[in-house]
Amino acid sequence: MTNISDYDLEDFTPYLLNLASETTSLAFQRHYRTTYGMLRTEWRVLFHLGQYGPQLARDICDRARLHKTKVSRAVGALEEKRYLRRSEDTKDRRQELLELTTMGRNVFAELRQAAQKFDADLVAEFTLEERAILKQCLARIAGL
Amino acid sequence: MTNISDYDLEDFTPYLLNLASETTSLAFQRHYRTTYGMLRTEWRVLFHLGQYGPQLARDICDRARLHKTKVSRAVGALEEKRYLRRSEDTKDRRQELLELTTMGRNVFAELRQAAQKFDADLVAEFTLEERAILKQCLARIAGL
DNA sequence: CCTTGTTAGTTACAAAATCAACCATATTGT
DNA sequence: ACAATATGGTTGATTTTGTAACTAACAAGG
Numbered sequence: 001m002t003n004i005s006d007y008d009l010e011d012f013t014p015y016l017l018n019l020a021s022e023t024t025s026l027a028f029q030r031h032y033r034t035t036y037g038m039l040r041t042e043w044r045v046l047f048h049l050g051q052y053g054p055q056l057a058r059d060i061c062d063r064a065r066l067h068k069t070k071v072s073r074a075v076g077a078l079e080e081k082r083y084l085r086r087s088e089d090t091k092d093r094r095q096e097l098l099e100l101t102t103m104g105r106n107v108f109a110e111l112r113q114a115a116q117k118f119d120a121d122l123v124a125e126f127t128l129e130e131r132a133i134l135k136q137c138l139a140r141i142a143g144l
Numbered sequence: 145m146t147n148i149s150d151y152d153l154e155d156f157t158p159y160l161l162n163l164a165s166e167t168t169s170l171a172f173q174r175h176y177r178t179t180y181g182m183l184r185t186e187w188r189v190l191f192h193l194g195q196y197g198p199q200l201a202r203d204i205c206d207r208a209r210l211h212k213t214k215v216s217r218a219v220g221a222l223e224e225k226r227y228l229r230r231s232e233d234t235k236d237r238r239q240e241l242l243e244l245t246t247m248g249r250n251v252f253a254e255l256r257q258a259a260q261k262f263d264a265d266l267v268a269e270f271t272l273e274e275r276a277i278l279k280q281c282l283a284r285i286a287g288l
Numbered sequence: 289c290c291t292t293g294t295t296a297g298t299t300a301c302a303a304a305a306t307c308a309a310c311c312a313t314a315t316t317g318t
Numbered sequence: 319a320c321a322a323t324a325t326g327g328t329t330g331a332t333t334t335t336g337t338a339a340c341t342a343a344c345a346a347g348g
Contacts, residue, residue, distance in 0.1 A: 009195050009259040010288075013267060014168035014259075015188075016279060019209060021165035021287035024158035034313045039334080046152050060295065065163065069336075072298060077223060095344045113196045119157050122285065130277050134162060142163035144154070174310080175334060185306045202326060214305075238326045 011138045017141070024122065036107060037081070040065060041139070042076040043111065046083060050108030054099035083107060161285070168266065175258045180251060181225075185210060185218040187255065190227060190244070194252030198243035227251060 009015060025040065025099060032043040043088060048060045057071050064071075078084045085106035088096040123131050153159055175185040192204045201215050208215075219242060222228045227248035232240040244252060246270065267275050 007164070007256060009191055009256065010258065011263065012259050013279070013282075014172050014281040015191075016302085017161060017165040017168055019288070020282045021158070021161040021199075022209065024161055025287050028158050043333095044159075044261075051153050056296080065166075065337075068297065069299085071333090072154060072296095076298090090298085093343070114158050115153075115284065119155065122157055125284065127280060132279055133274050133277045134281045135155070135157070137274055138160040138164045139154075140269065141266065142160060142167050143222050144163070185305095185331085200326080205326095211306075212327065213307085213329085216326095217304095220328090236314070237328085 002110050013141075028118055029116070032111055038112075039074070039077070042077050045071060045074040046078060046104065046108055047111070047115075049098060049100050050105065050112065054097050056095050057098060059096065060098075070134070078104070083103060157285075172259070172262055175262070176255055180255075183218070183221065185214050186195060186221050188213060189218040189250055190248065190255070193228060193242060193244050194256065196239050196251065200239050201242060202239065204242075260275070 030040040032040075038046070044064050044066065045060055048053065048064050052059075052063065057068065057075060060066065060069050060071050066074075074086065075086075079086065082101055084098055084100050086096040086098055090097065104109070123134070126134065157196050173184070175180040176184075181240070182190070188208050188210065189204055195198065196203075196207065201212065201219060203217050204210065205212050210218075219228065219230075223230065226245055228242055228244050230240040230242055234241065270278065
């Protein structure tokens with residue numbers, strides 16, 4: 001009987017993606033976790049608010065591809081830390097506008113810089129072409 | 145006030161990695177979850193045993209970069225499903241050699257084929273060069 | 289109005305991951 | 319030999335996530 005397949009799972013892209021994702025996420029964690037006591041979802045929500053300005057929880061769900069329960073809890077946690085504020089002065093009383101407080105904006109500025117540096121270090125060993133292809137492939141795979 | 149930086153989260157590699165990883169992992173889940181009732185960690189452990197042959201839990205921890213508690217629980221679950229067997233005939237009575245049963249090897253063969261097809265479809269839209277660069281970059285980032 | 293359906297967001301409960309403590313065995317230094 | 323320490327692995331408590339059901343507000347059709 002011949003070998004049906006000599007496919008090596010080291011080539012399994014989801015596996016590589018998972019390893020790479022875990023490696024980088026764990027490494028970057030210390031910037032928001034140890035310093036600010038934030039969870040990953042909180043950092044993501046903070047980032048979206050800092051990056052795209054005041055918006056609804058719904059918008060964050062869509063953009064960040066996070067489930068509404070995750071966002072709901074992260075918003076609660078960020079509110080407790082006084083990093084964001086809600087206001088529901090809209091006509092639609094179901095929704096509430098989320099925006100960072102001054103403290104939240106400071107944290108965001110700090111973390112954005114850390115992220116930028118972290119990323120630069122991460123891809124430092126790659127050529128410009130490799131970086132471009134990497135990001136392009138990842139974006140396509142992620143469905144962006 | 146000037147804009148300190150126009151760095152965008154979309155450019156943050158860990159974020160892209162996370163999105164891509166989640167997207168593919170969720171998509172592949174159905175192959176081991178719905179068909180065999182396995183969890184992600186179980187599939188990973190099975191994969192490592194099938195790929196690299198009989199070994200200690202410790203080896204799987206190192207190679208798969210999984211915490212020992214996760215591996216311990218996954219091994220227990222796989223044993224219950226009769227996909228693996230333990231034997232502690234070693235000189236060191238603390239450790240036990242893990243190996244797949246015939247059934248476990250069949251499941252592995254089946255899943256490996258599914259993985260191969262899944263992966264082929266995933267990267268189908270990329271050129272050979274792009275695929276090579278993608279894998280190379282991911283491996284480097286993952287520290288392989 | 290008043291049913292029916294939809295949307296924004298929260299909450300309750302189950303599943304899973306994380307963390308710390310633990311047991312048994314092995315190894316090292318004195 | 320015998321503390322002290324390290325290793326392989328398990329277990330239990332705590333956290334975090336995921337799933338589903340829920341409330342409240344709005345929107346349309348009759």
